[in-house]
Amino acid sequence: MSFVPASTAWFAHHEISLAWRDFLMMMTGGRRRRGLVLALVLAVFAIFVHLLVNVLVVRWLQAGLHPDKETLAAITGGGFLFWCVMLSQAMESVTRAYYARSDLDLLMSSPASMRRVFAVRTGAIALSTVALAALLASPVINMLALNNGPQWLAAYGVLVAFGALSAALSLLVVIVLFRLVGPKRTRLIAQVIAGLIGAGFVIGIQAAAIMAYGSMSRYALLDSPEFVAAMPDISHPIYLPARAAMGDLGALLVCLLLGLGALAVVTVVTSSSFGRHVLATAALGRETRGSNHRPTIFRPATPKQALRRKEWMLLRRDPWLLSQTLMQILYLLPPALMLWVNYGASAGAFIVVVPVLVMAAGQLAGGLAWLALSGEDAHDLVATAPITARTATWAKIEAVLGVIAAVLTPLLVLMALSAPNLALITAFCATLSAGSATLIQVWFRVPSRRSMFRRRQVASRAATLSEAFVSIMWAGTSAVLVAGSPFALLPAACALLALLIAWAVRPRTQ
């Protein structure tokens, strides 16, 4: 297919080809056979998830899914939470579109229309947001359609409307931030907003459920009679997306018109300033950022101390890290609240909290360990220092585990006041989880730039998968341990086996 060079269709074709190649590379690592195996594995996984979701869907259908207030309120509440996640993802993508340099320098230096580039990139953001959301929601939608009729497929249309609306709102927020706080602070604030929207609403509902019902399930609130009573009357337009998802084509049309219309209007209004804002962000790399108000003091330090101090200083000064780990830290808030609410109560309430803490410790440690071990910007400097590689690695591991300890200790102390045994189990399993994630990062370390943090999952899928799996297994171990069951050995053995496999498949470099 050939398009007029530099036309909107030509740019769209270029973007789609690049995105497709990126996706193929990410999935197959450039090997076709691996792609086939992966496709098979994904197909099996998709079938498994669909079957799992089917159990839930059948239960809903047995309880009755009619367009009454209870159902519409629950779908609206759930849909709103889902849209928050989509909005968060779109905000991330929009920020990246303005700040990531990659090919923007080439495009900016060409006579091509930046309006067209912007329009195509905006469309791509909306599309990718919809694609990810559709991927996540597809088991529920498909099983509803299979069990209750194809009208449920209209939910995909609602996702398209949601995706377009998310992209439009994200653009507006970023442009407003540019005007209010300037390009220097927009990136950080947009990242924080994205993190807060993505996790904040979900966690907020969870927090409300904990306060009201003592349950960490967010559906405890959405299903509650109080929530249903507080929602507007059934004829209110707030239920349009829910009605559309249930197959009301008129409602779907309105949703699509609103979403796509908003995106079109915002794109037209903001596209003229795209080039100007990109130029403003390009200047940021040239500015000297941050300075010390007090002169640097030289204190005696061993090489290990010097390395640990350096790691902590870099972590403290990393603005991206804030948003990158914000979600993980935010997910610790509901358990913290649960601890607070149940302070002094029976230990039973903590059972839900323990695995969450263990899982969070592993995930946080994995990210920080990547930054300290692989994201070492002066790799040659550390490698040529008169210390052994083991000393350098240990210093970095200590720096990472020190941060984890600092985050978890207040929660553990709070827990220990009420249930010392559970605190001990949590500390033990969190240490194993954080230690395992760090160990995996040691085995899979690949010298890289710190700024590549966001693409670390792409760089090593084996590391990412084993890290997630091992964290889940240690979380499972802790959950079974607090229940006092000897079956805790089972997930623990799985975690150890996964570690062994990760060690066996680790890359071997000279």
Place this chain on the structure above:
Amino acid sequence: MPTIADAPALRISGLSKAFDRPIITALDLHVRRGEFYALLGPNGAGKTTLLRMVAGLLAPDNGTIEVNGIDARRNPVAAKRQIAWVSDEPMVYDRLTPTEYLRFVAGLWEVDSKLAQQRSKDLLGWLGLTPFAEQRCGGFSKGMLQKVALAGALVHDPQLIILDEPLTGLDAGSARQVKDVLRDKVRSGVTVIMTTHILDVAERMAERIGVIAGGRLIAEGTLAELRAQAAHGRADLSAASLEEVFLDLVAESAAA
């Protein structure tokens, strides 16, 4: 019997390294203490690989490396204490200031903190970085970053400085500052080994020049000695520039 004090700054014997093809093949090299030695070679000749092995960044397949009499393969930590490595890509942290960076490097090499503070101040002054000493390196130009990296290499007072294309991307003023600092170091007895594609610099600064091609040291000596090796009695090379001599030696090696 020779002692460590008499040993050359760098003695390499039978060094080999191969990746998917041989990069360095049975290479021997001696560099005297207090000498400015320039290593030249076409792209892909193996210069960087050779120097990375000396700095301890790559493990050789075969051969020995001695730094000031210390076997770098058997006792890498002691050897590294003597060496500073500066690559063409400055290894500096965006979010540290030059002073913080020097404090970190001094910590790695266990330099006394008071001494490190004084040296940092002096080095930043020599390299014209004092006004930027407390600003984060994130927005620095390539030249400024290269000077910060050089200051980091010198803060622990190394006896052997290895520089891989240190002048790439520097403006004339910055290049002059770097060259002046290196000359001062050589005058004070420090050994400098530098790769460069700027042959004028090698011609004017180096006491001896080594030419590598295809992973082998094909010629070595002063400019006059190199001319003699290249000329083989040809009169047209008796007053040739280093560039002409270098091109002739490389072409001869490729033909062989």
